[in-house]
Amino acid sequence: xxxxxxxxxxERRERLARRRAGAKMGWFIHALAYxxxxxxxxxxxxxxxxxxxVYPLLGWGLGLVIHGLAVWLCTGGGGLYERLLNHExxxxx
Numbered sequence: 766x767x768x769x770x771x772x773x774x775x776e777r778r779e780r781l782a783r784r785r786a787g788a789k790m791g792w793f794i795h796a797l798a799y800x801x802x803x804x805x806x807x808x809x810x811x812x813x814x815x816x817x818x819v820y821p822l823l824g825w826g827l828g829l830v831i832h833g834l835a836v837w838l839c840t841g842g843g844g845l846y847e848r849l850l851n852h853e854x855x856x857x858x
Contacts, residue, residue: 782853789849792836799829 803822810818 778854778857782850782857785853786849788836788839792833795829795832799825 803818803825806818806821810816
């Protein structure tokens with residue numbers, strides 16, 4: 766904390782850093798779920814002899830891209846939660 770920062774300013778920055786890091790971590794979890802579920806759907810689709818897995822892949826992929834744009838354009842940067850949290854703390858000082 767800088768010398769001229771008030772405690773409430775530090776607390777506000779801390780809350781904002783945690784919210785931004787949490788949003789980024791949420792996107793990583795969303796992306797992991799997307800990969801795992803769609804890999805399973807692809808296996809089922811191929812075993813049935815049809816390529817129907819493309820439709821959920823594209824639909825959910827669009828949602829993942831929109832989620833990513835909202836998170837990354839609004840907060841910038843990337844990494845795991847702790848690294849994100851430290852980064853946001855530094856950005857707010």
